[in-house]
Amino acid sequence: MVGIAWWAGNIPFLVMSIANAALSLTSVLTEIIRKKDAATFSEEQPSHTHEPQVEDEKTWIHHQVELLATAPSNANAHTSMFAASQPFTSFMPAQLTSPDWRSILRYWLRDSSFLPDGSVQLTPAVDLRVPLGSTLLYPTAQLDELTVDLGQHGPHVLIAGTTGSGKSVLLQSWCASLALRNSPERVQFIFLDFKGGATFNDLKHLPHARGCVSDLSIAHAKRALRAIEEELHRREQLVAHHHVSQITQLSSPPAHLIIVVDEFTALKNQLPDYVQRLTRIASQGRSLGMHLILATQSPLGQLSTDMRANLSLLVCLRLRDSMQSTDLVGVPDTAHLPSVPGLGIVEYGQGPQLFHAPHLDSCAAVVHHCSLAAQFMENTPVQELFSAPLPRNIPWGVPSTSLSLPPTPLSVPSSSLDLSTTVHQLALGLQDSGTALLPACVDLTHGNIAIVGGHGRGKTNLLTLLRTQYEEARSSQENPEITTADDSSAFTVRWRDDADQLLDPTNSDALIIREELHNPKLRTVMCLTSAKYVRRAEQFATVIYFPTGEPTSDALAGLSRPAVQEWEAADYTCPGRAVLMTGAQQLTVQCYRMDETARSKVLSSSPSPSFESNADSAQRSKQPRCAPRSELHAMSP
Missing domain, CATH: 3.40.50.300 (P-loop containing nucleotide triphosphate hydrolases)
Structure with a gap:
């Protein structure tokens, strides 16, 4: 009885011992299998002496x-x-x-x-x-x-x-x-x-x-x-x-x-x-x-x-x-x-x-x-897609090979006739299309020309340049008159510097000048310091305007804002930098510059009967009203 009681009391402990032994055996067997699989896997992999295995x-x-x-x-x-x-x-x-x-x-x-x-x-x-x-x-x-x-x-x-x-x-x-x-x-x-x-x-x-x-x-x-x-x-x-x-x-x-x-x-x-x-x-x-x-x-x-x-x-x-x-x-x-x-x-x-x-x-x-x-x-060289900006100085009469100018379809003329296809077409300078530089000309057959700008901007230089080309063209032709295809359209050109007083409505000669501007037999090229009295559509077919940078004055002159949108501050004081207005088109131009020797030669020569300065017009304004009219007509060559 005592033995049976002892076995009955120790059965739980025996069961726990057997379970622990089974768990230990299972762990040992699992570790043996894991190591065997790892050895087998490593044998199947290629050996890499230089590069380790990477994921991606x-x-x-x-x-x-x-x-x-x-x-x-x-x-x-x-x-x-x-x-x-x-x-x-x-x-x-x-x-x-x-x-x-x-x-x-x-x-x-x-x-x-x-x-x-x-x-x-x-x-x-x-x-x-x-x-x-x-x-x-x-x-x-x-x-x-x-x-x-x-x-x-x-x-x-x-x-x-x-x-x-x-x-x-x-x-x-x-x-x-x-x-x-x-x-x-x-x-x-x-x-x-x-x-x-x-x-x-x-x-x-x-x-x-x-x-x-x-x-x-x-x-x-x-x-x-x-x-x-x-x-x-x-x-x-x-x-x-x-x-x-x-x-x-x-x-x-x-x-x-x-x-x-x-x-x-x-x-x-x-x-x-x-x-x-x-x-x-x-x-x-x-x-x-x-x-x-x-x-x-x-x-x-x-x-x-x-x-x-x-x-x-x-x-x-x-x-x-x-x-x-x-x-x-x-x-x-x-x-x-x-x-x-x-x-x-x-x-x-x-x-x-x-x-x-x-x-x-x-x-x-x-x-x-x-x-x-x-x-x-021997193929045609590739043309540049764009040119450099307008130069600030383009001498007139200097061969293009001696100038440092940007690439442009135009070479600077060595004489005044290089750009004048006819006697009435006068070279002005270079015009800027925004991407390229092209020749800029004015055509007298289109009508009168006004050059408007402040002092020191190059008005007189431009007037002298145009007049020089005109005189040279006239002297090279048998007929001194400028004619178009129809001989009945012959006209005479007059040049006027500092002509603001002539357009002033309070001036006694204003009516006479107005009639002159509407005369189909006459072409007038005049310099003005202000655009106050300039009527583009009515009086002048072409206006060469030197902008001031002052919005009100420029707007009165008919200048559109896009025409000078890319201008810098130095452009408003650069001599010869202007806007060429013809019809609805407005383009920036740089006018040719005549040196002092050439200008003096032109201005000191015998004055043309069709050239007047402001002093001449002031002197005429003191005469009776009938005198200027006869004097004006007597100026025709």
């Missing part, structure tokens, strides 16, 4: 950047080679590995045909591929060449990078590569340098260049942006006229126009009202053959939504802020790149890729050989 491409890129930044010598051979910069020519096609002008010419003509007359017919195909440099392939880290296509991966590019990251060198190599691959008939450039003007010092001499401006001349930069917008509108009209959807569908399409901007943020800050013109190109340029390459140090917050949506090729060099890096290329690692120019990450819809841009040894040599190849083709 972004983590792999981060690891590669760490190797480049901390211990590139400990990396594998491919990564070490990637860290070393390669020459620009090593990434060019085989025909251009040594780019002299002959190899460049052969490459330009690779798909062309020769016409019976000996001229070359270029194919419209354009090669917009650019070797961005070397890259490391994921996940093997094999070294390879990275090529991007501005047409396929673009059409627009954003390049971001801090100072010293290699933006300018990348821009130069990019443009040089496109120039080597395409003739000026296929690809053309406009350079906007808002970092001081040094980036494109060599590239602006390319035969492909249609203009280069910098932030050193904001007025010049405004003209460039206006001209770019006009070119966009011209191409829109061209596509609509031929009923095609893209300009490449034309039989003879215009060249692809690539607008390269160095430091876009500075452009936006200095010309905020003009950035919208570039936004239009970003949204419409693909079908019109216009491309943007924008470089900036700090892209975050500088691009509008519309602009950013159309920048599909994103190149990110070293940045100081990982947030900007993530915003552009999806990874923060460009903020951790070593201080090696040209290292960066590119993203164009296929995931981020590491790259190292090549170095361009001599941009000037590329430009030189491209220029020689273009000269050999």
Whole structure:
């Protein structure tokens, strides 16, 4: 009984002991199975001596950047080679590995045909591929060449990078590569340098260049942006006229126009009202053959939504802020790149890729050989899309070769007859269309001319200039009278300086002058200091007005605000800077300047019977009313 009672009392303890032993055995067996599975898994995995296993491409890129930044010598051979910069020519096609002008010419003509007359017919195909440099392939880290296509991966590019990251060198190599691959008939450039003007010092001499401006001349930069917008509108009209959807569908399409901007943020800050013109190109340029390459140090917050949506090729060099890096290329690692120019990450819809841009040894040599190849083709040189602003001084009678004038369709005449197609058409100076400089003339057959402006603005100089041309033209013709196609329309020209009193209604001769202005047989050219009594439509067909900058006075003269919208403060005091008003058109002009010797020679010569100064008119105003009328008619030659 005692034994049974003992077993009955210890059964719970025996059960607990057996359960604990079972749990211990289960744990031991589980650990044995886990270790066996781990050993089996490790045997099935390939061994990696250089690269650890990574979860995804972004983590792999981060690891590669760490190797480049901390211990590139400990990396594998491919990564070490990637860290070393390669020459620009090593990434060019085989025909251009040594780019002299002959190899460049052969490459330009690779798909062309020769016409019976000996001229070359270029194919419209354009090669917009650019070797961005070397890259490391994921996940093997094999070294390879990275090529991007501005047409396929673009059409627009954003390049971001801090100072010293290699933006300018990348821009130069990019443009040089496109120039080597395409003739000026296929690809053309406009350079906007808002970092001081040094980036494109060599590239602006390319035969492909249609203009280069910098932030050193904001007025010049405004003209460039206006001209770019006009070119966009011209191409829109061209596509609509031929009923095609893209300009490449034309039989003879215009060249692809690539607008390269160095430091876009500075452009936006200095010309905020003009950035919208570039936004239009970003949204419409693909079908019109216009491309943007924008470089900036700090892209975050500088691009509008519309602009950013159309920048599909994103190149990110070293940045100081990982947030900007993530915003552009999806990874923060460009903020951790070593201080090696040209290292960066590119993203164009296929995931981020590491790259190292090549170095361009001599941009000037590329430009030189491209220029020689273009000269050999004997094609018409590429015309600049815009001119520099109006010069402030254009001497009359000086050959154009001795002047430093902006490019313009007009050469400064060496004699007064270079611009006078007929005796009644007189050269005035240069007129500004907003983007180009053109010859400015006045035509006496259209009617009387008023020259209105304050003292020291160049009224007398202009009157003397016009009169000199008139006298020389008359002396060179057998008939001293100025005639039109109809001999019955012959008229006589009268020149009047300081003639304000003659138009004053309180002057006794005002009625006589008014009749003279309405006489179809007379043409009067007079200088006035005020436009108070000038009636444009009624009395004067042409008014040359020197604005004062005072809104009320300028409005009374009939000056519209858009005509002087781009004027600077110095323009209102510049001698010869005026607005030519003919009908509803108002254009800024810069009048030719006659030197003192030429002016003195004209003014000291025997006075023409049809020339009066203010002193002459004042003397006449003291005579009886009938005398001036007879005197006026007696002045006809």
